[in-house]
Structure formats: C-alpha cells, structure tokens
Amino acid sequence: SAGSIPRLAVAAIMVTMAMVTGARADGDPRRGGQLYRACVACHSLEAGSHLTGPSLAGLWQRPAGKVEGFARYSAGLRSADFDWDAAVLDAWLADPRAMIPDTRMVFRGIAAERDRADLVAFLALAMAPGGAEAVVDRGLVPAGYARGQKPEPLTPTPPGAQVTKVRHCGDSFVVTTADGVETPYWEMNVRLKLDTRDTGPAPGAPVIVGAGMMGDRVSIVFASLRDLNNLVEEAC
Known part of the structure; x- marks a missing residue:
C-alpha cells in the first residue's frame, strides 16, 4: 500500500548500505561525470530547471520527493521519508523500484558497484549548492551535461516558424x-x-x-x- 512504501524504502536502503559502503568510499567523480551522461535526458543540475525529472540542484542531503516546482512525483516518492545522501543514492541507483515500487523513473538501475560508487561521488559534488558550476569548472562534465536537455528558447522566432x-x-x-x-x-x-x-x-x-x-x-x-x-x- 502507499502507506507502507516508506518502510519498504528504509528496509531496502539499510540492506544496500551494508553491501556497498566499501564501494562508495573510493568513488571517482571524474569517471562518475562520464557515467552521468545517461542522466542528462531527464535531469538538469540547474536550480529550478525541471525536465522529465526534477532538477538535482541542491538536493545533496535534502529530502527526497520534495523539490519545489516539480509536480510529477509518484505517491511513493512524495511520501518518502529519507534524504539523498551517499547510501541512499547508492541504493536508488542499484534498483529504484526496490525502494519505491511506484516510481515513474524509467531507469532499471546500475548493477556494477564501481559504477555506482563513481556516479555517487560525482553526484555528491553536483547536487551540493553551486554544484553545477563546480563540476563544470573542474572539467568533470561539459556545460551541456549540467544544463540537461532543456529545450532551447523559442523566441525570437523566424517567420518560417511563427x-x-x-x-x-x-x-x-x-x-x-x-x-x-x-x-x-x-x-x-x-x-x-x-x-x-x-x-x-x-x-x-x-x-x-x-x-x-x-x-x-x-x-x-x-x-x-x-x-x-x-x-x-x-x-x-
């Protein structure tokens, strides 16, 4: 039931934490930035820039399912009771539906522990305040990755498109x-x-x-x- 989803999520997180703590410790954020390219179709690192999924800006160690201005969370994520930290992100990246069965995120998960560790190391930087600028300035990702696949402005418009x-x-x-x-x-x-x-x-x-x-x-x-x-x- 919807009310039991948070408890299921916490159980999944605790199991995954026990399994992957070592893998997270030596994550490589540069390699994680390369892996992040799979996320740019649905997410932006720019504050307030919501795409198919919510902006990831400023979400490090902040509550899940609560981003202002994003209205497309599933019931399970809206009622979730956890913050996005290294352990939770690692569990989520391993199998999102094991944590939140009704998630609308079309992502099956990452089986390889090293890949998850590297991506989490990158996200720890990218999801912190000012993270978009930080990861671009450090050369971890190009500016286009931070922007995500945000549509280009439609104005001004040439006559043939108006x-x-x-x-x-x-x-x-x-x-x-x-x-x-x-x-x-x-x-x-x-x-x-x-x-x-x-x-x-x-x-x-x-x-x-x-x-x-x-x-x-x-x-x-x-x-x-x-x-x-x-x-x-x-x-x-």
Whole structure:
C-alpha cells in the first residue's frame, strides 16, 4: 500500500548500505561525470530547471520527493521519508523500484558497484549548492551535461516558424506560418504541445518545430492551453 512504501524504502536502503559502503568510499567523480551522461535526458543540475525529472540542484542531503516546482512525483516518492545522501543514492541507483515500487523513473538501475560508487561521488559534488558550476569548472562534465536537455528558447522566432493559423481538415493539420506558406501534415505526424516557460512562445504566437529525422513530423508549441483552444480550428 502507499502507506507502507516508506518502510519498504528504509528496509531496502539499510540492506544496500551494508553491501556497498566499501564501494562508495573510493568513488571517482571524474569517471562518475562520464557515467552521468545517461542522466542528462531527464535531469538538469540547474536550480529550478525541471525536465522529465526534477532538477538535482541542491538536493545533496535534502529530502527526497520534495523539490519545489516539480509536480510529477509518484505517491511513493512524495511520501518518502529519507534524504539523498551517499547510501541512499547508492541504493536508488542499484534498483529504484526496490525502494519505491511506484516510481515513474524509467531507469532499471546500475548493477556494477564501481559504477555506482563513481556516479555517487560525482553526484555528491553536483547536487551540493553551486554544484553545477563546480563540476563544470573542474572539467568533470561539459556545460551541456549540467544544463540537461532543456529545450532551447523559442523566441525570437523566424517567420518560417511563427504559426499564424492551424486548421484541422480530414486527416490533416494545415499550418500557416508568418512567411505566408501553408503546409499540410498528416495528423498522426503532428504533436500539439505547451511550453509555459518564460523562454517558450509568446502568447498568441505558437511556434512550429521539426521533430522527425525524415522531416515529416512536427511539433506545434503553444504558450498556454487557452492559445491551443483558440488557435486550432476545424475547417476545410
């Protein structure tokens, strides 16, 4: 049950602590920085920069499941009662679902003790206050790793990407851009998205972004749900 998840988590942590204390002691943060590349698709080290997963900034020895501004925790992580320290991170990296069965993190874990020790050594630096700057300055990771796969700002927008009209007709979305070009796309190749960040599209001015290796898929990004509802029409 949801209420028993924290107790399960504590039990898993205690077992793993007994097994891996020695492995953590000699972790190599430089090698850990290389391993961290597997994390950048979902996490940023920049404060307040949440991606698929929460920002890791400042989380060293801080409570799990409590990052301000991140709303996508599972019930188990929201109710968890532990801090992110070396032992807990090592247990989590070994098998996240053994600790929090309902976690939404799509990561199966790292079996090799050395790899976990090295990654924990890196995270001890990266998740401390000012960690993003520290690990980049020390050359442990490139700046892009600290930033994560945060979307690029959508403004200013060139005319060919500035959407002025979107209409759905049959099995197609027909998109008109500010350069006067009208382009039809198969409806299954179009994603309608929201980006409410201050670096997203301007209100009332959605942006079209290529999204497929073959050039046949696009995303149309709106500043708000209101814009999406107001700017997409059913018309042939």
